[in-house]
Amino acid sequence: MFNTNLVEFMTGRVNGNFRPGADGSHILTLPELIGIGPGGIGGNFGSMKGHTSLSESLMTNLRKNGPKMVAGVVVIPMIANVATKLLRKPVILPANRLLKSTGLDVKLG
Secondary structure, three states, X not given: OOOOOHHHHHHOEEOOEEOOOOOOOOXXXXXXXXXXXXXXXXXXXXXXXXXXXXXXXXXHHHHHHHHHHHHHHHHHHHHHHHHHHHHHHHHHHXXXXXXXXXXXXXXXX
């Protein structure tokens, strides 16, 4: 929703530069939201055509990045669950037996 990754969001460094509020309304960072930078509190949302508020910027980013977010939150865990079930007998159980025989208290899957 903020059109950036977690590290960039937390630090405010986008593409190696610290310019909160001056990088356009489609990239939102925590320093920008708390008022660091030229945009003041709430960021600089009027710099891109048609964006005048935080909610408009968030909705634009959600429309743009929504399918990737759904894939990350819904589809990937489903695939991991199916893969675990399919690989349990041929891979995971033998690996657990090997780990147990070494004395390590570790279990896969």
